[in-house]
Amino acid sequence: xxxxxxxxxxxxxxxxxxxxxxxxxxxxxxxxxxxxxxxxxxxxxxxxxxxxxxxxxxxxxxxxxxxxxxxxxxxxxxxxxxxxxxxxxxxxxxxxxx
Amino acid sequence: xxxxxxxxxxxxxxxxxxxxxxxxxxxxxxxxxxxxxxxxxxxxxxxxxxxxxxxxxxxxxxxxxxxxxxxxxxxxxxxxxxxxxxxxxxxxxxxxxxxxxxxxxxxxxxxxxxxxxxxxxxxxxxxxxxxxxxxxxxxxxxxxxxxxxxxxxxxxxxxxxxxxxxxxxxxxxxxxxxxxxxxxxxxxxxxxxxxxxxxxxxxxxxxxxxxxxxxxxxxxxxxxxxxxxxxxxxxxxxxxxxxxxxxxxxxxxxxxxxxxxxxxxxxxxxxxxxxxxxxxxxxxxxxxxxxxxxxxxxxxxxxxxxxxxxxxxxxxxxxxxxxxxxxxxxxxxxxxxxxxxxxxxxxxxxxxxxxxxxxxxxxxxxxxxxxxxxxxxxxxxxxxxxxxxxxxxxxxxxxxxxxxxxxxxxxxxxxxxxxxxxxxxxxxxxxxxxxxxxxxxxxxxxxxxxxxxxxxxxxxxxxxxxxxxxxxxxxxxxxxxxxxxxxxxxxxxxxxxxxxxxxxxxxxxxxxxxxxxxxxxxxxxxxxxxxxxxxxxxxxxxxxxxxxxxxxxxxxxxxxxxxxxxxxxxxxxxxxxxxxxxxxxxxxxxxxxxxxxxxxxxxxxx
Numbered sequence: 001x002x003x004x005x006x007x008x009x010x011x012x013x014x015x016x017x018x019x020x021x022x023x024x025x026x027x028x029x030x031x032x033x034x035x036x037x038x039x040x041x042x043x044x045x046x047x048x049x050x051x052x053x054x055x056x057x058x059x060x061x062x063x064x065x066x067x068x069x070x071x072x073x074x075x076x077x078x079x080x081x082x083x084x085x086x087x088x089x090x091x092x093x094x095x096x097x098x
Numbered sequence: 099x100x101x102x103x104x105x106x107x108x109x110x111x112x113x114x115x116x117x118x119x120x121x122x123x124x125x126x127x128x129x130x131x132x133x134x135x136x137x138x139x140x141x142x143x144x145x146x147x148x149x150x151x152x153x154x155x156x157x158x159x160x161x162x163x164x165x166x167x168x169x170x171x172x173x174x175x176x177x178x179x180x181x182x183x184x185x186x187x188x189x190x191x192x193x194x195x196x197x198x199x200x201x202x203x204x205x206x207x208x209x210x211x212x213x214x215x216x217x218x219x220x221x222x223x224x225x226x227x228x229x230x231x232x233x234x235x236x237x238x239x240x241x242x243x244x245x246x247x248x249x250x251x252x253x254x255x256x257x258x259x260x261x262x263x264x265x266x267x268x269x270x271x272x273x274x275x276x277x278x279x280x281x282x283x284x285x286x287x288x289x290x291x292x293x294x295x296x297x298x299x300x301x302x303x304x305x306x307x308x309x310x311x312x313x314x315x316x317x318x319x320x321x322x323x324x325x326x327x328x329x330x331x332x333x334x335x336x337x338x339x340x341x342x343x344x345x346x347x348x349x350x351x352x353x354x355x356x357x358x359x360x361x362x363x364x365x366x367x368x369x370x371x372x373x374x375x376x377x378x379x380x381x382x383x384x385x386x387x388x389x390x391x392x393x394x395x396x397x398x399x400x401x402x403x404x405x406x407x408x409x410x411x412x413x414x415x416x417x418x419x420x421x422x423x424x425x426x427x428x429x430x431x432x433x434x435x436x437x438x439x440x441x442x443x444x445x446x447x448x449x450x451x452x453x454x455x456x457x458x459x460x461x462x463x464x465x466x467x468x469x470x471x472x473x474x475x476x477x478x479x480x481x482x483x484x485x486x487x488x489x490x491x492x493x494x495x496x497x498x499x500x501x502x503x504x505x506x507x508x509x510x511x512x513x514x515x516x517x518x519x520x521x522x523x524x525x526x527x528x529x530x531x532x533x534x535x536x537x538x539x540x541x542x543x544x545x546x547x548x549x550x551x552x553x554x555x556x557x558x559x560x561x562x563x564x565x566x567x568x569x570x571x572x573x574x575x576x577x578x579x580x581x582x583x584x585x586x587x588x589x590x591x592x593x594x595x596x597x598x599x600x601x602x603x604x605x606x607x608x609x610x611x612x613x614x615x616x617x618x619x620x621x622x623x624x625x626x627x628x629x630x631x632x633x634x635x636x637x638x639x640x641x642x643x644x645x646x647x648x649x650x651x652x653x654x655x656x657x658x659x660x661x662x663x664x665x666x667x668x669x670x671x672x673x674x675x676x677x678x679x680x681x682x683x684x685x686x687x688x689x690x691x692x693x694x695x696x697x698x699x700x701x702x703x704x
Contacts, residue, residue, distance in 0.1 A: 049201040054204040054205060
């Protein structure tokens, strides 16, 4: 169990061919709804809240961009893991099959 | 694109000289003459700023939250007023997106924090956050993202108005008759509430031909001009104004003579259309009797068949089936589709009905399919590519079409074919479905015509190979032009390059027609190009067999075909193929028609 004061930082490379676009951003915000921790994503000097679709879109993170995930609060470890998975996903698991 | 400067405070308009003309972009055809109703500009820049005392803060936060809730409820009401089958049905998803944006953390929490921590009043806090977000989006070099800045403004403006107690909505509902709506910009939610009866036309400062509001005004058949830059600063409510959606011209304070002239033009348009209807009943035979062109209609809804028949269609050249699939959480059942196809077939008997199978990107249909979002959907998993990928959905559609084929002359049209493998794959699924229906003892039309939509340049290049495999070819010019000229029609920076009469386009068409003739296969055309009089002589000269178009264009196209001779068309085509530029060809074709029939053909809607 994480203590609330601990801050986790992890780098992740965007795997989706089309970058962090609206659908990925929406999925990320939905993921965050299941967690109560505070998570931000940073690209260079720009840092945004992972709970805002607008913020995520503003990162304009294309395929191959490196982002730094920063989380603190309960369940941070789990949230970061899920976000990493989501961002690294190249979409091949949903290649159009049902 | 968002122009932050243009949100500056309103210019006090002085006396505007009579007949002041400004030019914008005509986005929805027709003429409106009436009195201006000026919608206030976005209010973001005129917000009062005030530092709150600590005890005021909780109430201010509550006031902000209440305003967001009111805005949300209002958007939901507008959203639900668009019923299935409403002309704006296809556009309602944009309202869903706006509802979601209202609660976006950046906008919502950001504003709350500015109130709580910055002691700013709600209007100030929100407008500042909006400006920040807009500026940030604007600095990104991505058109899709830049457009999101406008969404933020539409949504934020709605909340601001509620906070300020200035409603823009009252006007939308209570517009006096004969209103011409003038505004800086019109949000999709604004447009969705317009009453066609009271709004004669729309004029706005910003927006392009492909903005949501432009598309919506076309669906509502309200004449509209956008991109006028400053019209909302020049006019006042009550001013007389003429909006010509065909030419993109707006005339402020017209004098009696100008009004008279435009009334005449309006009347002419109306009578002209009336007198043309008679031609709809006649066959499209060239004057020398050498060629007969079958003229058909493009439709989307079963309800459109009546109007198509009234205008003299000889069948349906393109029945778009997408409307059955979009704007709903689930997929249409086989029975539901069967009902729609059967109805259209029965109503057109004995004429053919060409049913195009699902031509759509994965992002537009049932979310249950869980398809990935694509940044370049035009070149992505759509149309037949998607159908071959979601075989169950495709088979259900084919079953419904095959069953309906018992009730008329049915033709199957497969969109976006780019190689022969797709034809083979489609045919094998079709055979599979036929077999299944036979096994189940369900009656179906076994010998329906199989055709493909030629709209990808590679299909043109192998038109000879494809022609051997099909019963008919149909050229889809909208996509063919877009793909062959590498121009995104929706991109306002390049759409000026979109040229129907580009020599390359004409050569591609010729290649398809030649392939069809070589293998005895009918060649039709169903894009917008087919319904515009200026293109008709050259299409006849190229030897096209069928033209399918918007029902309203049928009478004028038939009239024109009946007035020209095939021999002249051949000569014209020969000459046009010597020319080098789209503009040159356009001018030549226009003059050719004008010299023979002055004033007859360029009054109609495009």
